[in-house]
Amino acid sequence: MLSQKSIDIVKSTAPILADRGVEITSVFYKNLFTAHPELLNMFNHVNQKQGRQQTALANTVYAAALHIDNLGVLLPAVKQIAQKHRSLGIKAEHYPIVGEHLLGAIKEVLGDAATDEIIQAWAEAYGVIADVFISVEKEMYKAAQEQENGFAEFKNFKIVNKVAESDIITSFYLQPTDGSGxxxxxxxxxxxxxxxxxxxxxxxxxxxxxxxxxxxxTFRISVKKEYEMNPNGKVSVFLHENIQIGDTIEVSAPAGDFYLDMESTRPVTLISGGVGITPMMSMLDTISKNSPTRPVAFLHGARNNALHAFDKDVRKLMSTMEDTTYMSFYSDENRLLTKELLAENVFSNSDIYVCGPVPFMKAIIPTLYELGFAEDRVHFEFFGPAVSLEPTHA
Structure with a gap:
């Protein structure tokens, strides 16, 4: 437990973190990777270059400072981050390394303003926060290991099929090389x-x-091929052009806190843009198999028909269901998913799931809130570190 003095000091530094948090986390990552370059094997280099990881960490540290006396309110965010950590193989032994360099970055950026008293208070606070993450992640590793066909970290999988879904999206079907399910x-x-x-x-x-x-x-993933000059392109281009049927790759156990509520009997609205259709396909496929009477509306945006993956698959799945609506919108034809179309086609009492590029998310999700949909009914997934959802007006 933190002393009241340490709590007061940490909370008093929150405004500084709001102003200079990204500066601190940028110095943190630079120093961390200089001292421990082996950790680059765990991080997405693109998110580092784009600054998304630095911003996400700064937001997390700021939230921790604000709520250091009641970390329970942050548990949903902790679990979301812990899911990422578990899927990347981050372990308890990494936390002292992170703590050392985070405190060092605070001292480096703030200089004399980071007094010994402030650094000590933050060291105590970091220890408490780290213990929360370590505890949550330990349970996640255990659950991943102990389920049927489970495994805790990475495992070798063989590519058993490779299918083009559109001009830029290809699916890879994966099976464990050890013959297990x-x-x-x-x-x-x-x-x-x-x-x-x-x-x-x-x-x-x-x-x-x-x-x-x-x-x-099998697992199936469906990967968008980015342009080679795009920083995101290195891995996707390698998968598309170099990974073939019979090749082996390493895969972690499934993770993530964006998923279909299987217990709900409410209608479902799926809203996706581009490759954001991929988790929606898992949801729709599951509904068609397990609860085909559940009403489903599916609204998908793409640049054009050639880049629209899974169109035939969606229609086939929906043909087995009782109450469905399916609409597609192509920006090249100036057909966009407007506020009016959302108002007309999103079930008023539905569970809503949204996934797509950041500009798409920034446009759609605040609009759903404006239309009166409750935040606890609107579920969304960012590919990569979460960013602010301030509305984007076209």
Whole structure:
């Protein structure tokens, strides 16, 4: 337990973190990777270059400072981050390393303003916060290991099929090389793929949504091929062009807190943009198999028909269901998912799931709130570290 004095000091520093948090976390990551370059095997290098990881960490540290006397309110956010950590293999032994460099970055950025008293208070606070993460993640590793066909960290999987879904999205079907089945998962969750790319110093980790209903035989991921000059392109191009049927890759057990509520009997509205359709395919496939009478509306945006993955699959799945609505919107044809169309086509009492590029999310989710949909009914997934959801007006 933290002393009241330490709590008061940490809370008093929150305004400083609001102003200079990203500066602190940028110094933190730079120093961390200089001292421990092996940790680059665990991090998404693109998120580092784009500053998304630094911003996400700064927001987390700021929230921890605000709520250091009641960390329970942060438990949903802790669990979301812990899911990512578990999927990347982050362990208890990494936390002291992080703590050392985080405190060092605070001292480096704030200089004399970071007194010994402030650093000591933050050291105590970090210890409490780290213990929360370690405890939550320990249970997640245990659950992943102990389920049927479970495994705690990474495992070798073989590519058993490779299918083009559109001009830029290809599905990869994966089976464990040891002949076992695959663990179940919640529709909407993801796995981490860990790759060694020839000529590169460090491993590459990318998280991809599972794009079919759970089954005992295979995982399926569906990967968008980015342009090679795009920082995100290195892994996706390698998968598309170099990974073939019969090849082996490393995969983590399924993770993530964005998933279909299987217990709910309410209608479902799925709203996706681009490759954000992938977790929706797992949800729709699951509903069609387990509760085909549940009403479903599916609204999907893409640039054009050639880039629209799974169109035939959606229609086929919906043909087995009783009450469905399916609409697609192509920006190249100036057909957009407007506020009016959302008002007309989102079930008023539905569970709503949204996934797509950041600008898409920034436009759709605040609009749903404006239309009166409750926040606890609107579920969404960012690919990569979460960002602010301030509305984007076209």
């Amino acid at each position: 695959v663990p179940t998962f919640l529709p909407g969750q993801y796995i981490t793929v860990r790759l060694t790319i020839p000529g590169e110093t460090y491993l590459f980790n990318r998280q991809y949504s599972l794009s079919q209903a759970p089954n005992q035989d």
